[in-house]
Amino acid sequence: MAKLVFMGRLEDVAGTAEMSVSPGPVEQVLASLDPALAVQLLGEKVRMAHNGRLLTDVGGVVLANGDELAFLPPVSGG
Amino acid sequence: MAKLVFMGRLEDVAGTAEMSVSPGPVEQVLASLDPALAVQLLGEKVRMAHNGRLLTDVGGVVLANGDELAFLPPVSGG
């Protein structure tokens, strides 16, 4: 299985901080989610990180077994 | 008597931190000093304070008994 991680307000939208999903192309993984959640995850201010590395484009990205895909809304620290 | 106070490098020039002088107009007090010292005290970067208040012009200033005239070279704190 692969893991999706929802940070910040996306955790509230997803109703969970993490979700196990079947491995496969990211587009396919997103298509399997609740459409209301998928729309939020694909918002223009949301960035994605694959195994801790920022993605510039999800096209062609495939989640393997044990992979982690994080959805990162705008940050605010300090 | 009145008192002259020499701060910073002017103390080295005067050879003392303070000096008692006879009361009177500042011009007259300065004229009574060693000319080499007076030249330094009248340098354009030296400011004067009469009883703790900065003078903009010494013209007409008279030192009374117990007065203090301080000579303040450029400062450097912190």
Next chain:
Amino acid sequence: MADARLSLDAFDPAAEIAAFNARHRSAGGIVTFVGQVRDSGGVEALELQHYEPMTLPGMEELARITQARWPLEGLLILHRSGVMYPGDAIVLVCAAARHRRDAFAAADFAMDHLKSESWFWKREKTATGWRWIEPRPEDHEDISRWRA
């Protein structure tokens, strides 16, 4: 020389500053910034979330960039994660430098970047419940000052 730390528990900024100062007694100047949970505006608690694989590495990279940009003798970047209460310290930055202006600029730069480019998500609890805090436009203006 640079020290970046993510603290999951409360820390004492005064004790950290004392330790930093003791390590840098030969520096000309030390600037510190402490950010704390404000005791006003009805905020009962604040939570900061971090993302384990990215948050500390990002802070370490920020420390590296800050040190590359100014000649520093020491730098500490310490950030809390978790639930905090009014008066609790959120963040501490200490910069030691030979010259005062370098220490001020480095601490200011590090804070601007922690505020709007580090991997933290913040929510506040008030009487009406928890609310996620979005970055403010000022945060982006602050950081744009450094892109000369």
Next chain:
Amino acid sequence: MADARLSLDAFDPAAEIAAFNARHRSAGGIVTFVGQVRDSGGVEALELQHYEPMTLPGMEELARITQARWPLEGLLILHRSGVMYPGDAIVLVCAAARHRRDAFAAADFAMDHLKSESWFWKREKTATGWRWIEPRPEDHEDISRWRA
């Protein structure tokens, strides 16, 4: 609210910062600057002279101006006079504010003015003896930044 102090004896900047922080736990941000005698360049000792009738009043006036210019929740300006050795603290400025940028600007402003417009005279002792330190051109440039 503002606190200006002239210290004729050594002070512990970390203890002063801890006390200041404790008084301002509800402020959003606290910026501190500590200036110390550098442990380099062959300086064996540093002496700062002050002029009793003007130095502390000038520091009090600087504190007043700084507070009038930025919305601060607290301000401390503490300056040593006398003979100091490498590692000794010379000056401490602490500024607490609701907003980070105000605290940074106020501390920076106060330091620039202490450096070149407060009534102190400084001399250094090296192997060749004591030497008076004149203000540097940078000190005047630093202060001119605030005359907008």
